[in-house]
Amino acid sequence: MTQPATTTPRADQRSLRKFCTSPIARLVLAGALSLAMVLVAGVQLGAIDLTWAQVWAGLAGESSQHVQRVVFELRLPRTLTGVLIGIHFALSGWLLQLLSRNPLAEAGILGISAGASLVAVAAFIVGDWLVSSANPYNNTSFALQYLPLFAMAGGLVTALAVYFLGMRRGHLSPVKMTLTGAVLAGMLHALTTGALAFWGHAHTELVAQWLAGSLYGAEWEHLRTLLPWTFIGLAGVALLVRPLEVMQLDDEHVRTLGLVLNRWRAFALLIATLLAASAVGVVGPVGFIGLLIPHISRRLAGANLPVQLVLCVLLGAVLAVLADLLGRTLFSPYEVPVGVVSAVLGVPFFLYLLSRQP
Amino acid sequence: MLRTEHLSLAYGDKQVVDNVSLAIPEGGITCLLGPNGSGKSTLLKSFAGLLPPRSGQVFLDNRPVAQWDRRRLALRLAMLPQKPVVPDGIRVRDLIALGRFPHRKWWQRNLTTDDNATIDAMAMTGVSDLAERPVEALSGGQQQRVWIAMALAQETDILLLDEPTTFLDWGYQLEVLELLSTLNRQHGLTVVMSLHDLNQAAQFADRIAVLADGQLDTIGSPAEVMTESLVNRVFRVHTSITAGWEGRPFCSGFAESAQSRSRQRPRCIATS
DSSP states (O other): OOOOOOOOOOOHHHHHHHHHTSHHHHHHHHHHHHHHHHHHHHHHOSSSOOOHHHHHHHHHTOSOHHHHHIIIIIIHHHHHHHHHHHHHHHHHHHHHHHHTTOTTOOTTTTTHHHHHHHHHHHHHHHHHHHHHHHOTTOOOOSOGGGHHHHHHHHHHHHHHHHHHHTEETTEEOHHHHHHHHHHHHHHHHHHHHHHHHHHOGGGHHHHHHHHTOOOTTOOHHHHHHHHHHHHHHHHHHHHHHHHHHHHTSOHHHHHHTTOOHHHHHHHHHHHHHHHHHHHHHHHOOOOSHHHHHHHHHHHHHTTOHHHHHHHHHHHHHHHHHHHHHHHHHTTTTSOOOHHHHHHHHHHHHHHHHHHHOO | OEEEEEEEEEETTEEEEEEEEEEOOTTSEEEEEOSTTSSHHHHHHHHTTOSOOSEEEEEETTEEGGGSOHHHHHHHEEEEOSSOOOOTTOBHHHHHHGGGGGGSOTTOOOOHHHHHHHHHHHHHHTOGGGTTSBGGGSOHHHHHHHHHHHHHHTTOSEEEEESTTTTSOHHHHHHHHHHHHHHHHHHOOEEEEEOSOHHHHHHHOSEEEEEETTEEEEEEOHHHHOOHHHHHHHHOEEEEEEEOGGGOEEEEEEEHHHHHHOTTOOOOOOOO
């Protein structure tokens, strides 16, 4: 088919200037600013409030040993781990919502977190038993760095089950997928609780705290365990952006545009599961971030997927760090798990956005 | 070009298309007609390689469609489903640009050629003024033109449309069909579509294929196909066929069941 002659292409410079003054650039800038603010607050505030000068001196390594310890060993690793889990859960939810064209999809609702939790808890209990039976006087518990791997195995099996059970006549049915996920999540959660009650022994309390989704006691080791998966996840999401734009259309439409749908959907599901399950393996299942942040990003960014992606990263981190900060300062010295606070914070905002929906 | 040989299609155990052999003429408008459930949509899907044949074959350029690489196939053949899904909040320009997907590597952003093809597609379908509007806010007729623009941005030489007029009022129906007819004449676009309205098929098609119970009943020019006996046999409608617009056949009729209920029913008069 022949095409008539067309208008001249846009100049790159003009589009760059247009971008810098656009509402999109302002959104991204606002997101980055709020992330910077919660990061500073995350290090500054806590059981002992530090001054700006103290934080600065602590980061530069010029303060008392006490401040040094609070900044470097407690607050910095905890805040940065919060950033990572925020990114993980937000991106995972974003991918799941797009790949299934289902606004309710999220690792928690689809049972992926529950599957990851069950296998991680089982691995923890079995590993601990193996270690202690081999050497009864050794009370170091099962190594942290393996937990994300077990969690991912559990998450992947659950994700595949939900995906295939959610099919109807060769098409992915959002309703069926959500229902299957909710039912599986309930069952897996019950199994986890049961396993804990029977075989948890001395670790029951520790595991229960982990199951609530908490950043309590997050150290550099947690961050190190999670960081490789963050990079893998981000790389995967970057590769997926263009295909995801097309995958928002009807399945058959997508295929006639030349996309091998099953291959890309499987890849997106894999990345979403790796992101959510690795975070579950380190800090436990944290709900709501994966549901709320993608919705908020979509409302703010419109249909522009690259902008949605950037906002998911920024706002996911903001919500996780802010929720953790509030959880450990509001009722200090008691701590409210980050999952609980993120729900309390996020849900009203989410309802507000829904009510404004055209 | 596109043709089928002894093609049979099925969903699970349910046979939908049975032993159909037909050829789609290059550069023409072909309409698929037939009652509900006669296999029109299914046949269109198999043309686009969306449904593997149970037996027989669909050929594009003498090569089975199933053997085509999906992306290469997307460069030859675009399809508009009956009820396409509008991505949340997307603008007209961005939706049409999705049609460019097969033209670039999957990681590439919009290329200049993409922008040009998108602009051309908008101009051809008359939606340039709507470029920045969200698709959800448009009327049914405007949306259908946007979808056609997206298929045009794909720059294929074959366009398949599954009942492109179904959810539109009469004025928009004719508008869409005239647009397709113009694109066919001016750009040599091969159009294959399923329709429900016999007179619209007769008015716009070069060739009509009539399906009944998954089998090909008749294929030919409108004048050859639109006979009182055929319409009666396939649609169970009593008709009188007259010469309509530009000498194309025009039919009016009433259902068989209606006749048995009341023989006094006044017959519709064809006005053109």
